[in-house]
Amino acid sequence: MDQALPILITGAQVIDPASELDETLDILIADGLIKDIKPVIEPTPEMLVVDANDLLLCPGLIDLKVKTGEPGSEHRETLQSAGISAAAGGITTMVIAPDTDPVIDDAALVEFIARSSRSKAIVNVLPAGALTKGLLGKQMAEIGLMSEAGAVMFSNGDKAIDNADVMRKVLSYAGAFNALVSCRPEDANLAGSGVMHSGELSSRLGLKGIPTAAETIAIARDIALAELTGGRLLIDQISSATGVDLVRKAKSKGLEVYASVSIHNLTLNELDVGDYRTFARLSPPLRSEEDRQGLIAGLIDGSIDVIVSAHDPRPAEEKRLPFAQSSAGACGLETLLSGALSLVHNDQVELNCILRAMTSNPADLLGLSAGKIKIGAPADIVLVDSEKPWVCDADKLLSKSNNTPFDERRMQGLAVATLIAGNVVHDMDGIFRQEQQ
Amino acid sequence: MPSDSYFFAQPHFLRIAGLNRLEVISLLDKADSYVEQSRRRQKTSDRLHGLTQINLFFEPSTRTQSSFEIAGKRLGLDVINMTVGSSSISKGETLLDTAVTLNAMHPDLLVVRHGASGAAELLSQKVDCAVINAGDGTHEHPTQALLDALAIRRTLGSLDGLRIAICGDIAHSRVARSNVALLNLLNVEVRLCGPPTLLPSDADRWGAEVFHNMDEAVTDCDVVMVLRLQSERMDSAAIPSKREYFRFYGLDQSRLSHAKPGALVMHPGPMNRGVEIASDIADDLSISLVTKQVEMGVAVRMAVLDMLATARNEAI
Numbered sequence: 074m075d076q077a078l079p080i081l082i083t084g085a086q087v088i089d090p091a092s093e094l095d096e097t098l099d100i101l102i103a104d105g106l107i108k109d110i111k112p113v114i115e116p117t118p119e120m121l122v123v124d125a126n127d128l129l130l131c132p133g134l135i136d137l138k139v140k141t142g143e144p145g146s147e148h149r150e151t152l153q154s155a156g157i158s159a160a161a162g163g164i165t166t167m168v169i170a171p172d173t174d175p176v177i178d179d180a181a182l183v184e185f186i187a188r189s190s191r192s193k194a195i196v197n198v199l200p201a202g203a204l205t206k207g208l209l210g211k212q213m214a215e216i217g218l219m220s221e222a223g224a225v226m227f228s229n230g231d232k233a234i235d236n237a238d239v240m241r242k243v244l245s246y247a248g249a250f251n252a253l254v255s256c257r258p259e260d261a262n263l264a265g266s267g268v269m270h271s272g273e274l275s276s277r278l279g280l281k282g283i284p285t286a287a288e289t290i291a292i293a294r295d296i297a298l299a300e301l302t303g304g305r306l307l308i309d310q311i312s313s314a315t316g317v318d319l320v321r322k323a324k325s326k327g328l329e330v331y332a333s334v335s336i337h338n339l340t341l342n343e344l345d346v347g348d349y350r351t352f353a354r355l356s357p358p359l360r361s362e363e364d365r366q367g368l369i370a371g372l373i374d375g376s377i378d379v380i381v382s383a384h385d386p387r388p389a390e391e392k393r394l395p396f397a398q399s400s401a402g403a404c405g406l407e408t409l410l411s412g413a414l415s416l417v418h419n420d421q422v423e424l425n426c427i428l429r430a431m432t433s434n435p436a437d438l439l440g441l442s443a444g445k446i447k448i449g450a451p452a453d454i455v456l457v458d459s460e461k462p463w464v465c466d467a468d469k470l471l472s473k474s475n476n477t478p479f480d481e482r483r484m485q486g487l488a489v490a491t492l493i494a495g496n497v498v499h500d501m502d503g504i505f506r507q508e509q510q
Numbered sequence: 511m512p513s514d515s516y517f518f519a520q521p522h523f524l525r526i527a528g529l530n531r532l533e534v535i536s537l538l539d540k541a542d543s544y545v546e547q548s549r550r551r552q553k554t555s556d557r558l559h560g561l562t563q564i565n566l567f568f569e570p571s572t573r574t575q576s577s578f579e580i581a582g583k584r585l586g587l588d589v590i591n592m593t594v595g596s597s598s599i600s601k602g603e604t605l606l607d608t609a610v611t612l613n614a615m616h617p618d619l620l621v622v623r624h625g626a627s628g629a630a631e632l633l634s635q636k637v638d639c640a641v642i643n644a645g646d647g648t649h650e651h652p653t654q655a656l657l658d659a660l661a662i663r664r665t666l667g668s669l670d671g672l673r674i675a676i677c678g679d680i681a682h683s684r685v686a687r688s689n690v691a692l693l694n695l696l697n698v699e700v701r702l703c704g705p706p707t708l709l710p711s712d713a714d715r716w717g718a719e720v721f722h723n724m725d726e727a728v729t730d731c732d733v734v735m736v737l738r739l740q741s742e743r744m745d746s747a748a749i750p751s752k753r754e755y756f757r758f759y760g761l762d763q764s765r766l767s768h769a770k771p772g773a774l775v776m777h778p779g780p781m782n783r784g785v786e787i788a789s790d791i792a793d794d795l796s797i798s799l800v801t802k803q804v805e806m807g808v809a810v811r812m813a814v815l816d817m818l819a820t821a822r823n824e825a826i
Binding site: 349393 | 527604605624627628629631646650681684710712715
């Protein structure tokens with residue numbers, strides 16, 4: 074694609090959650106930026122004109138929780154394959170979790186991820202740094218140096234920090250750099266060797282359950298520590314209705330507490346485990362339908378700020394095992410948008426609300442200029458056919474691992490084309506290619 | 511062959527949940543006839559001659575494995591025992607690799623015991639033969655439930671309207687899950703009793719009444735089933751000591767006196783004497799069905815093997 078060529082996208086339904094814009098407009102893209110937004114822009118001969126009638130145009134999605142296997146487990150996923158999956162799913166920016174091998178816990182490794190993704194990944198990649206050395210939850214990592222090197226947030230991967238004093242120090246210290254501290258709320262002792270939501274279904278299946286209290290205890294503790302230290306806390310992948318209540322209360326007190334939810338917890342429940350489907354073995358586990366409804370309510374009232382794909386690809390050999398022996402995790406990049414749209418089609422959430430949680434909200438949390446459709450913003454854009462029906466087939470995922478709990482599910486709506494800084498990185502129907510000829 | 515597969519159209523035998531009353535009763539009726547065959551001097555028939563049965567045990571087992579082996583041999587099957595814990599698994603082979611390997615040897619019946627819940631189900635999706643669940647983790651042990659029902663039916667004539675207490679380590683028991691499902695099908699009033707740490711909090715939704723006091727639980731019961739304390743499946747101690755457990759949940763004469771006069775006592779074995787059951791009860795043949803349970807085990811497994819093999823044969 075010729076980068077210098079200005080692109081004029083005409084007739085799209087432009088949706089910008091940040092400004093609550095929702096109308097049919099033309100958009101001009103040049104030099105990697107959005108140059109103009111008007112009801113009608115007159116094309117000039119040098120422009121590539123793309124007719125986007127019947128399509129939605131919204132900011133490219135920003136995904137705060139993506140795991141690849143690079144470095145260390147490239148057989149699961151590489152930055153390159155994750156980038157291709159993300160582009161196909163309408164995601165233009167992904168934040169890479171630090172739980173790799175080695176763990177991203179110093180500035181050199183942050184730079185390594187940033188540098189190698191520039192040459193390998195077709196979407197924007199932002200590294201998250203580890204909160205503690207080796208993610209062991211004991212000694213604080215070099216948050217300041219990693220921040221300078223480009224880490225946009227800090228997390229302890231999928232492990233909670235067990236020691237409340239370490240968590241306190243991390244939140245307090247990170248405050249000096251205004252760094253966002255993300256933490257998975259799970260009491261490790263209470264979760265134990267549990268493999269699914271603790272309830273009637275788990276006891277019938279004879280599978281060890283993870284009680285909701287394992288999450289609420291951790292959330293309550295971390296909120297108390299955020300209040301104590303004044304740190305910025307992102308509660309990562311909340312899964313229970315009672316957890317949402319705790320966040321709601323913390324926000325009403327004016328604390329800088331935010332929450333994310335995985336698309337899987339938002340759209341599926343424990344029943345998807347069915348007869349020991351390991352594709353539905355996730356962490357946090359899929360919980361009850363009441364929990365799912367509580368998560369949706371939290372998304373609508375703003376208690377939950379961000380929807381993430383929780384992309385954590387697992388190859389067949391980790392999933393073709395008895396349920397309790399399989400590993401937790403699923404691909405999410407390619408199904409994030411479609412999964413979220415299913416909530417719109419079911420009349421559970423407004424389109425604007427779900428898009429905000431995947432664009433402007435995560436952008437604001439990280440202080441990014443992307444995630445908005447406005448003049449001067451980077452042209453990170455996704456064109457969406459929100460109605461198109463399709464059937465999810467795990468084997469056809471572009472990821473290196475082919476597992477998703479949405480496997481065989483009927484979906485509606487997907488990303489037709491994705492642009493990053495004006496460059497076309499995904500073009501399902503060739504609308505940009507055809508127009509150019 | 512007689513056309514009795516009408517009553518049993520299941521391709522596998524993985525769990526009680528999912529069977530209907532008719533299937534259960536026809537299995538028990540068939541097992542009845544095999545009790546008689548097993549008591550004759552000439553015990554072996556050639557009913558399933560030429561078919562191959564593989565017993566695939568990923569967990570050590572003496573009684574269940576030998577019961578399935580004898581059941582198969584009495585039907586004329588070629589029976590092969592594989593105790594996998596000692597061979598391939600330690601070389602890193604997965605359950606499904608083992609399944610594919612065995613499948614290539616064309617067995618007709620595959621009897622599986624595995625420490626993970628759902629393992630038999632997973633295996634059944636990947637092989638061509640009939641899979642019989644001989645216990646998967648803490649999920650189900652369906653032939654045990656059938657043999658318990660048969661032992662009661664042959665002793666008391668019928669299960670209809672009986673009141674049965676299942677006591678002990680319910681949480682880790684696949685036997686309890688299968689039994690609750692089966693006894694519900696047969697119109698039995700089921701009670702579950704154990705300390706709260708050994709009873710799933712929602713067990714009351716299984717179709718059973720939940721008790722934490724053993725004396726209350728056995729009151730007016732026709733049968734008391736005692737389960738083994740499975741310390742090997744516990745992550746951390748769910749009870750303070752075996753001594754305390756016996757004091758509150760062990761079955762002894764005084765506790766049993768609350769049950770109906772002549773009430774029967776059952777145990778799936780192996781027993782921890784002095785932990786969940788007192789020796790004098792276990793050894794009293796007038797009230798203990800323990801050895802009868804073992805005898806019924808062979809007959810019930812013959813019935814299951816026969817039903818599955820016959821149903822498969824007629825489907826072809």
